[in-house]
Amino acid sequence: MKYGRKSLHDKIVFYSLAIPAIIIALILLLLLLTQTSLSIPIFNVQGVTSTYISTTWRPSYEPPPTGAWYGLLPAIWGTLTSAIIAVLLALPLSLSVVIFVEEILPRRFREYISAIIDLMAGMPTVLFGIWGLSFLGPILQAYVMTPLHEYLGFIPVFSCKPLAPATVLTAGVLLSLMIFPFMVVVIQETYRAIPITYKEAGWSLGLTMYEYVKLNMSMISPAIVSAILLGFGRASSETAAVALVVGNAYNIGFCILSPAYTISSLIANQFTESGDFPYMQNALFAGGLILLIIGLIVNTIGIILLRRLRF
Amino acid sequence: MSYGIAVEVKNLNVSIAGKHILKDVNVKIPESTITAIMGPSGSGKTTLLRVLNRLIDLIEGVEVKGSVKIFGRNILETDPYEVRRMSGMVFQIPNPFPHLSIYDNVALGAKINGIAKSKRELDELVKWALEKAMLWDEVKDRLRDPPWKLSGGQQQRLCLARALALKPRLLLLDEPTANIDPVNTLKIEEALRNLRKEEDMTIILVTHMPHQAIRISDYIIMLYEGVVVEVGPTDEIAINPKHELTSRFLRGEM
Amino acid sequence: MPNWRSLKSNVFIVLVVILALIAIAPVFHIIIYITLRGLPVILEAGIEFFISTPAAVIAEKPGGIAPAIVGTLFMTTMATIIAVPIAVLAATFSAEYPNHIITKAVRATSRSLLEVATILVGMLVFALIVLPLGRFTGLAGAIALAIVMIPYVYTYTELALLSVPKTYIEAGYSIGLKKAQVIYLVTLRIARRGVMRGVTIGVAKAMGETAPLLFTAFGARNVIFGGPLEPMDAIPLMIFQFIQTGFENWNKLAWGGAFVLLVLYLTLFIISRRIVREVRV
Numbered sequence: 001m002k003y004g005r006k007s008l009h010d011k012i013v014f015y016s017l018a019i020p021a022i023i024i025a026l027i028l029l030l031l032l033l034t035q036t037s038l039s040i041p042i043f044n045v046q047g048v049t050s051t052y053i054s055t056t057w058r059p060s061y062e063p064p065p066t067g068a069w070y071g072l073l074p075a076i077w078g079t080l081t082s083a084i085i086a087v088l089l090a091l092p093l094s095l096s097v098v099i100f101v102e103e104i105l106p107r108r109f110r111e112y113i114s115a116i117i118d119l120m121a122g123m124p125t126v127l128f129g130i131w132g133l134s135f136l137g138p139i140l141q142a143y144v145m146t147p148l149h150e151y152l153g154f155i156p157v158f159s160c161k162p163l164a165p166a167t168v169l170t171a172g173v174l175l176s177l178m179i180f181p182f183m184v185v186v187i188q189e190t191y192r193a194i195p196i197t198y199k200e201a202g203w204s205l206g207l208t209m210y211e212y213v214k215l216n217m218s219m220i221s222p223a224i225v226s227a228i229l230l231g232f233g234r235a236s237s238e239t240a241a242v243a244l245v246v247g248n249a250y251n252i253g254f255c256i257l258s259p260a261y262t263i264s265s266l267i268a269n270q271f272t273e274s275g276d277f278p279y280m281q282n283a284l285f286a287g288g289l290i291l292l293i294i295g296l297i298v299n300t301i302g303i304i305l306l307r308r309l310r311f
Numbered sequence: 312m313s314y315g316i317a318v319e320v321k322n323l324n325v326s327i328a329g330k331h332i333l334k335d336v337n338v339k340i341p342e343s344t345i346t347a348i349m350g351p352s353g354s355g356k357t358t359l360l361r362v363l364n365r366l367i368d369l370i371e372g373v374e375v376k377g378s379v380k381i382f383g384r385n386i387l388e389t390d391p392y393e394v395r396r397m398s399g400m401v402f403q404i405p406n407p408f409p410h411l412s413i414y415d416n417v418a419l420g421a422k423i424n425g426i427a428k429s430k431r432e433l434d435e436l437v438k439w440a441l442e443k444a445m446l447w448d449e450v451k452d453r454l455r456d457p458p459w460k461l462s463g464g465q466q467q468r469l470c471l472a473r474a475l476a477l478k479p480r481l482l483l484l485d486e487p488t489a490n491i492d493p494v495n496t497l498k499i500e501e502a503l504r505n506l507r508k509e510e511d512m513t514i515i516l517v518t519h520m521p522h523q524a525i526r527i528s529d530y531i532i533m534l535y536e537g538v539v540v541e542v543g544p545t546d547e548i549a550i551n552p553k554h555e556l557t558s559r560f561l562r563g564e565m
Numbered sequence: 566m567p568n569w570r571s572l573k574s575n576v577f578i579v580l581v582v583i584l585a586l587i588a589i590a591p592v593f594h595i596i597i598y599i600t601l602r603g604l605p606v607i608l609e610a611g612i613e614f615f616i617s618t619p620a621a622v623i624a625e626k627p628g629g630i631a632p633a634i635v636g637t638l639f640m641t642t643m644a645t646i647i648a649v650p651i652a653v654l655a656a657t658f659s660a661e662y663p664n665h666i667i668t669k670a671v672r673a674t675s676r677s678l679l680e681v682a683t684i685l686v687g688m689l690v691f692a693l694i695v696l697p698l699g700r701f702t703g704l705a706g707a708i709a710l711a712i713v714m715i716p717y718v719y720t721y722t723e724l725a726l727l728s729v730p731k732t733y734i735e736a737g738y739s740i741g742l743k744k745a746q747v748i749y750l751v752t753l754r755i756a757r758r759g760v761m762r763g764v765t766i767g768v769a770k771a772m773g774e775t776a777p778l779l780f781t782a783f784g785a786r787n788v789i790f791g792g793p794l795e796p797m798d799a800i801p802l803m804i805f806q807f808i809q810t811g812f813e814n815w816n817k818l819a820w821g822g823a824f825v826l827l828v829l830y831l832t833l834f835i836i837s838r839r840i841v842r843e844v845r846v
Contacts, residue, residue: 010744013748017657018658021667021668022671024651024652024675093585094588096584100582101585104582123592124775124801124827125775126773126826127595127826130808130820131594209578210573210574210578237681237683239684268779271779288682288688291682291685292681
């Protein structure tokens with residue numbers, strides 16, 4: 001047997017491990033392929049751009065463009081606005097938790113907080129949804145959304161009357177609770193990785209807690225941006241919980257106190273019946289495709305940012 | 312009892328990721344002897360030892376050229392799994408398998424390689440290996456305990472027993488006492504001397520401790536930056552080193 | 566002006582503490598709220614809750630969620646059986662050949678799959694399995710859940726395998742073990758707690774998923790296990806569907822189901838934490 005030649009045994013091991021690995025690698029490829037190929041029919045009759053920028057959603061037994069029309073912009077808009085609200089709320093929450101755990105809380109309690117964070121991160125999302133639908137939504141409607149509309153109704157985002165507990169804002173608030181644990185993990189890991197000498201330097205300058213934390217956070221700002229992106233990715237892809245609290249109305253507008261659809265809640269609600277209408281299922285696949293692309297882009301940038309940050 | 316050549320290395324060149332680690336190494340190691348490979352760290356001692364059981368293959372980007380014969384067989388052209396069954400190895404840091412009991416640590420290799428056929432044979436082999444490693448008396452009542460209940464020195468003797476259970480003719484040790492207390496060091500050295508005497512084992516030991524080499528070895532191979540600078544019987548080298556580097560090393564200046 | 570600086574800092578600390586508490590409080594409220602609304606339903610229905618099908622919407626008693634419980638158990642088990650071997654073997658590949666192109670591809674894929682909307686997984690399985698078969702099946706649901714589970718098991722297993730000290734692997738080879746034996750008898754055994762943790766977390770994740778089941782298993786609220794090639798219910802699916810109806814009986818079942826799901830999740834969560842604490846090499 002020549003030196004360096006792999007034995008039969010090693011070859012068998014290689015292939016029996018490689019095949020499962022390839023299967024996993026193929027899943028993403030299949031996902032992209034399926035979403036794309038099943039979107040193509042709707043692109044052929046409506047055009048790519050007009051499918052994504054049209055605001056009309058008109059199912060019909062008559063195929064588009066004359067009968068039915070499937071424009072996805074309202075759902076995309078709903079996804080973006082609810083996810084942005086979620087991130088805007090989750091960012092201060094997650095930064096506060098990191099600072100609280102790392103700088104304020106005595107060491108021996110840290111593990112409890114991280115257990116709670118893990119508990120939240122893994123919680124079945126439908127449980128968030130059912131709680132959001134029957135508790136959070138009504139509370140927000142009565143004590144947050146109604147006052148916001150009454151006192152700040154001149155601002156466009158609060159201009160519409162909150163008629164139901166399920167709105168874009170409700171979805172955003174619920175999503176913020178669902179995504180902040182992931183953002184905490186990303187920020188906290190990097191925060192802990194700041195070399196102790198940097199931190200000591202901060203203290204030795206005689207900084208106050210506020211100035212010290214601000215300095216540390218500025219050192220890990222790429223991680224914070226990454227957490228924002230990963231949180232946004234999570235928020236935009238969440239389905240069950242959002243579908244329960246976003247109101248599922250095909251609206252588009254700047255007011256966040258009205259019900260809306262997100263891409264995923266649109267798919268969740270209409271996919272099963274969509275087989276009955278020509279091209280409607282393809283339109284929903286086109287929605288899935290844009291969701292997949294947004295998710296992949298946002299996550300890739302987030303991960304690259306994290307990787308670049310090395311102390 | 313024959314006193315032939317156990318290991319014959321000819322024109323051995325090893326490079327790892329393009330870095331030349333061993334340069335034209337030529338040595339002969341007689342059977343039933345203890346040979347110490349000495350040299351400062353980075354001199355290629357461990358690499359040389361790991362060529363002898365092809366453990367070097369585990370490293371990515373390694374290139375081996377030349378010929379290495381063990382008991383007359385060119386191991387560079389033999390299936391590495393077969394090569395590894397020809398020898399036992401003890402590592403620098405005691406590394407008994409943490410998930411196996413004391414008994415199973417010793418028994419695993421024998422079981423896999425079909426050295427013991429029945430449960431009774433296996434029991435006897437485990438006992439023999441532990442006795443030869445001078446550990447039997449300390450563990451015979453707790454063979455089912457996990458190894459981390461043993462002291463570091465005991466763990467290292469367990470690793471010796473694990474290697475012995477393969478009934479190898481060649482035993483390789485990579486600085487086996489570097490992390491061990493003096494009492495355990497002496498026990499391991501005694502075990503090695505007995506193995507050579509009673510079992511005709513050929514023992515090759517990497518060490519950076521000149522005193523250890525002088526205490527137990529019959530031959531010394533002195534390596535420096537991948538080159539064999541001196542080879543010879545320990546008695547001669549200890550009294551009259553021919554090479555400047557060897558004498559400096561023996562005086563502890565390196 | 567040191568006073569101004571320290572005042573600002575103190576206000577900041579108070580704000581941070583308040584926000585942190587606001588962030589952490591909801592999880593407790595969710596647990597208590599679901600218990601308060603779900604537990605009475607189960608206590609009232611008794612054993613019926615676990616062994617019978619939902620009653621008619623106008624019936625006096627709500628009946629039970631047996632189809633959902635059985636479906637969740639079946640599909641989660643099937644998903645585990647499918648996902649764990651694939652994920653563990655793939656993770657072993659990554660650990661054995663860390664620089665191989667396949668390793669890079671599977672790592673990137675797994676990382677993306679962790680973040681991809683799970684409803685897309687449902688659509689994929691719909692296109693590949695439900696459409697050709699012409700029907701919704703529990704098997705399709707199980708496959709969708711397996712795809713959800715795979716990246717979790719893969720990630721934790723790879724991490725666990727890579728953290729096995731090299732010296733044990735070398736010792737394995739030194740006593741004549743072949744590659745497959747080193748992997749099976751040494752590396753995976755030493756890493757088993759990490760693998761178990763990944764499996765537990767993956768199971769918890771798959772068990773709680775709703776979206777991938779919507780158009781794969783679809784739901785079958787009145788059938789207690791009709792076989793793997795029939796539509797199948799699941800607890801999250803049942804909650805999602807029943808809570809959106811206006812029927813009090815079905816809402817009650819949703820809350821009872823939510824409590825069951827919560828208990829299952831908390832159990833798995835505690836197991837996964839236990840596994841970590843006992844890690845020892």
